[in-house]
Amino acid sequence: xxxxxxxxxxxxxxxxxxxxxxIALAALVVIHLIYLHFxxxxxxxxxxxxxxxxxxxxxxxxxxxxxxLALSHGGxxxxxxxxxxxxxxxxxxxxxxxxxxxxxALLIVGTHVVLTFDPSSLQEAxxxx
Numbered sequence: 044x045x046x047x048x049x050x051x052x053x054x055x056x057x058x059x060x061x062x063x064x065x066i067a068l069a070a071l072v073v074i075h076l077i078y079l080h081f082x083x084x085x086x087x088x089x090x091x092x093x094x095x096x097x098x099x100x101x102x103x104x105x106x107x108x109x110x111x112l113a114l115s116h117g118g119x120x121x122x123x124x125x126x127x128x129x130x131x132x133x134x135x136x137x138x139x140x141x142x143x144x145x146x147x148a149l150l151i152v153g154t155h156v157v158l159t160f161d162p163s164s165l166q167e168a169x170x171x172x
Contacts, residue, residue, distance in 0.1 A: 097162075114149055
C-alpha cells in the first residue's frame with residue numbers, strides 16, 4: 044500500500060515539474076533568443092561573444108539553469124514515454140537504467156563545461172584566436 048502511495052506522489056510531482064519547468068524553459072529560451080538574435084545579432088556570434096558572456100557569473104547561472112531544466116525536463120519526458128511503451132518490467136528497468144546513465148553523463152559534462160569554462164586556456168593552446 045505504501046509503495047502505491049509513493050508512486051502516486053512521485054507521478055504527481057513529476058507531472059507538476061513538467062508543467063513548471065516547461066513554462067520556465069519557454070521564458071528562458073525566449074530571453075536567450077531575443078538577446079542573441081536581436082541585441083547581438085546572429086552574424087556576430089563567435090567564440091569571443093560566448094567567452095565574454097560566460098565571463099559574467101549571471102550569464103553562467105542563466106545558461107546553467109537552462110541546461111539543468113532542459114535535461115531534467117527531457118529526461119522526465121523520456122521516462123514517461125519509456126513507461127508507456129515498455130510493458131515488461133525487466134526491460135523497463137533496463138531502459139530506465141540506460142536513460143539514467145545518459146542523463147547523468149550529460150548533466151555532469153554540461154555542468155562541468157559551464158562552470159569551468161576558461162577562454163584563456165584555449166587561446167594559449169592555440170585552439171582559438
